[in-house]
Amino acid sequence: MSVRVQSARFDAGAELNAFSAGLGNAGAVVSFTGVVRDRDQGGMVAMEIEHYPGMTEAAIAKILAEAEARWDLVRALVIHRHGRLEIGEPIMMVATASRHRVAAFEAAEFLMDYLKSRAPFWKKEIGAGDAAWVAAKDEDEDALGRWSPKKD
Amino acid sequence: MSVRVQSARFDAGAELNAFSAGLGNAGAVVSFTGVVRDRDQGGMVAMEIEHYPGMTEAAIAKILAEAEARWDLVRALVIHRHGRLEIGEPIMMVATASRHRVAAFEAAEFLMDYLKSRAPFWKKEIGAGDAAWVAAKDEDEDALGRWSPKKD
């Protein structure tokens, strides 16, 4: 299980290949990549991501440990960036590997749901002359509900 | 939307990067990669995949069109190989891009479920001295049930 919190850009394809190498008997690999996209109203210049050093890594490790406890994973990876990101750059990535595709998919969705609402990151959209913190969505908090009660 | 049926090996990471380039306002990219793994009892040497040329491409295109009708996808990709594959090689890949992570995940799972049971591919496990067709699993057929009745 691997956690990386970094400001440096990463190459999602290279990460996927490194993650998929030598998996042994895990035949199913799922990845999620979040990419900086323009605001719906347009005019966004960049994104700024703040985080809580120390807590961030611990919170992600805790979420990964929970995913390992629930699903039969051979490997799991979370990369999340902070700092200034340009449009089109990868923000973060989750990858899971399992013998079964359903486990790989569910674990990746679980990781995403919890990262969204339980890992201390805050996004700010930078426009040409303005900047605004992204508001949390009720649907993201609600999404956590589907993982409880605990399933095997 | 893109469908490729090929015997040549492909580079999943390079495919993911090409797929994710210039997505505009799609911030969520999900990929699934199926990798040749050893049999549970071990001793597998390679995998041989037979398919039905003509029908294969049409069946995948139909499944992709159905996914497009159900989810708000900006882009979708299916690559599936046939012929002889060594252990550790990628068998197939699905990628989806959407503005919303839930749509990207659901569409990718839908594509996988239908590819497993509705696209004309047959896998044969080649051992050192034996070879056996992989049997379809009831659970794969059952998995289709969750996509019906049609949802928006």
Place this chain on the structure above:
Amino acid sequence: MIDCLYFAWVRERIGLPRERVETSAATVMELVEELRAREPRYAAAFEDISALRVAIDQELADFDAALAGAREVAFFPPMTGG
């Protein structure tokens, strides 16, 4: 005349991947009966219909589907791609 295609272990049991079949069968099931009656290898391939799938002109179909106008009928086990 209909092109019959066989895949995976159906192909292996029958011993060939495709053949042109002279038939006046009205349905897939009638065609299966004719093939079964030919030789033991066909009888073996079509022994358990529930373990087989059929496609007419490259579209999945049922065994009671009509063959009127069909050019190509394919028989194979349940798919195992992905």
Place this chain on the structure above:
Amino acid sequence: MIDCLYFAWVRERIGLPRERVETSAATVMELVEELRAREPRYAAAFEDISALRVAIDQELADFDAALAGAREVAFFPPMTGG
């Protein structure tokens, strides 16, 4: 003495990322009341507690949680990572 950390718009409203606070507050909420009473920028930052989250020593907590033994308390809006 407790280290108070502020993130995102909480940090911006208060105007600093962290500070050491002399307090004998028994709970997070008591600490919030003390901070609110300091200056308008604190009152603005802590105006609506339902829009805030709190972590004690880097673990998410509730506003009625006890501060006994706490070294670090962080205030921030709901997370928006991923």
